[in-house]
Amino acid sequence: MTLADCDRVAEIRVGGWRSAYRGLIPQSYLDGLSVEEDAERRRTYLAQGDGSIVNLIAEETGGEIVGWACHGPYREGEVRTEDAELYAIYVHPDRRGRGVGRALLTESVARCSAAGHGRLLLWVLKENDRARRFYERAAFRADGAEEPFEVDGVTVPEVRYARALAR
Template structure:
């Protein structure tokens, strides 16, 4: 992974195009993990829709799941990326080039969050690729992005009922916090998880890597 100078404000929305190495996750499977290109967005949106329908059936309204439109999702991402509100990474299968999932990152959205906190907005992998290791290499890219942005911590929200996702994040190193909120979809409870992205410095020295 190349070295990147860390700006003093983790909440910056500057575009950070990291050179992420392909992730070898198990014999016979490898992914090209990269900052999303315009041609990647529709494939990532297809993965999102399939993942939502696979993970959230029975939890969120079925009419919402049925109405999810990959083309509209891809267009909204293009606008968000162009405006600097978020950054998107995709994982493409080296064999065949299929976009199997994505991760979205950017500044922590809560106005009163500490300065050096970034957020993993979303992490979704197509159900056909669950268990392949794609989620791990995408999370690696997301954390590397936020670390390069100067973030000390990575926060995220996850549905309390999403046991599979919670187990993955705990294995990765995230810690569940007491913070709770409710999703706008069906008022489902969500909990916040936190990852220490950098060593904690007791002397205020943030120049170490």
């Protein structure tokens, strides 16, 4: 991902939140999401990054960005561990079910394996059945860890998924 990609990635991310999390996260929060603010955050993250976080984009023929994934070191609070974490994966809502997410996830798994990580971990909303099935089809399994995620004063539980990686 480059700085020039940040606006489109923000559109996909905000659109993904609004469609995937409708009914799971307070609508007031989803309505308040700003593509412009998210794009600015992406630009800041890229400019300040230390190279340990990888941002991948998926493009269709013709160069239109239709998906984005981001991975890096797993964070145990503020401490980075030897495991990797998939921080985010979003596909434009019109392109879901066409293999874009699977391609992004496959590439993240391959890169984390090549980097020598033993596991790839991720957090998913407990009630997000669609996402949980997606990860389970890719050999991720809930490992029993749960964590509250607070959104607009509402606690939304997340569960952690893990997948062993080949080194």
